Amino acid sequence: MMKVGIVDDRFIDLDKLEGIVSQLADLELVFSTQSAEEAYEHIKKEEIDLLIADIEMPNLSGYELADIIHSHALNIAVIFVTGNSGYAVHAFELNVHDYIMKPYPKERLIKSIERLIAKTKTAEIKGxxxxxxxxxxxxxxxxxxxxxxxxxxxxxxxxxxxxxxxxxxxxxxxxxxxxxxxxxxxxxxxxxxxxxxxxxxxxxxxxxxxxxxxxxxxxxxxxxxxxxxxxxx
The missing domain is CATH 2.40.50.1020 (LytTr DNA-binding domain)
Structure with a gap:
């Protein structure tokens, strides 16, 4: 079971993410929040395998959150779901799993998560x-x-x-x-x-x-x- 956290400051986008995650049997939603600071507090206290995040949010951005994950060598995959294409190059420098532009069909995110699950299972065998x-x-x-x-x-x-x-x-x-x-x-x-x-x-x-x-x-x-x-x- 892959444990997931999601963060997006827009409720309508967060609600869409919750709906997609709830459809997949291999996922467990650990937290859902509109605040990147609150997401960071969850990450410090709770174990997750995947963070799905918007990038541009007040105060702490999704990019800064992914940078914290990368710099602390946390074993958390990141999928950005964002309306801004300007961070794409820098995001992949942080080794994020995927960068999805809004608006997006739900199948786009589902396929990305399924690829991550398959990749993780392969990594576990090699690990x-x-x-x-x-x-x-x-x-x-x-x-x-x-x-x-x-x-x-x-x-x-x-x-x-x-x-x-x-x-x-x-x-x-x-x-x-x-x-x-x-x-x-x-x-x-x-x-x-x-x-x-x-x-x-x-x-x-x-x-x-x-x-x-x-x-x-x-x-x-x-x-x-x-x-x-x-x-x-």
């Missing part, structure tokens, strides 16, 4: 990590990996539910985790940026990383903290 553990092969969902730690001659994958000890090196695993979600934070660690909770100064050039959902911690260099702040946050 697995195959790791060797003695005579076994583990299949780990990449989205469940919080961080990976190298200790001595073994490597531990920390997930939401378990710890998996393997013997592949971080260099080998890093080649399989080139998505924007993962960062080689230290010579002994690869971290998933979406689970980061806090950085605590450990030494002059390094920090301890704490994560959402687990007590185990990782290390990150000052250089990589600066990189995260510039490119992600």
């Amino acid at each position: 697995r990590l195959y790791v060797k553990q003695k005579n076994d092969i583990h299949i780990v969902q990449k989205k469940d990996i919080i961080f990976i730690e190298r200790t001595g001659r073994s490597t531990t994958i920390h997930t939401k539910a378990e710890q998996i000890k393997i013997y592949q090196t971080l260099n080998e695993l890093e080649g399989e985790l080139r998505e924007r979600d993962f960062l080689r934070s230290h010579r002994s660690y690869i971290i998933n940026v979406h689970y980061i909770k806090n950085f605590s100064l450990y030494a002059k050039n390094s920090y301890v990383v704490t994560f959402e959902g687990i007590e185990e911690k990782a290390m990150i260099t000052k250089e990589k903290v600066d990189f995260l702040q510039h490119h992600y946050f």
Whole structure:
């Protein structure tokens, strides 16, 4: 089930979006609002997979909302439904899924959403990590990996539910985790940026990383903290 949020400052356009989303069985409408600021508050508190947004709105625009999603590396697809074609080039720099001009037939938006659902299912199949553990092969969902730690001659994958000890090196695993979600934070660690909770100064050039959902911690260099702040946050 794909979770959706919609925002448009014009009620008539918002009502049309609600009607289209409600027709699709694979969608769950999480929020519907005429305020981009309110949409942003929902995004901070609730998990969604797709944001359908107008661009030109009072105060915070839909483009600025998509820029926040992009700069924070949030795993949220964006479809712009707008009456202004002037943002098209800049919008695709933010890697939006689609840019639909008003007025539009409902079939245009439905086909766009269906393409996204198909694309997401394909991405989920590819989003697995195959790791060797003695005579076994583990299949780990990449989205469940919080961080990976190298200790001595073994490597531990920390997930939401378990710890998996393997013997592949971080260099080998890093080649399989080139998505924007993962960062080689230290010579002994690869971290998933979406689970980061806090950085605590450990030494002059390094920090301890704490994560959402687990007590185990990782290390990150000052250089990589600066990189995260510039490119992600």
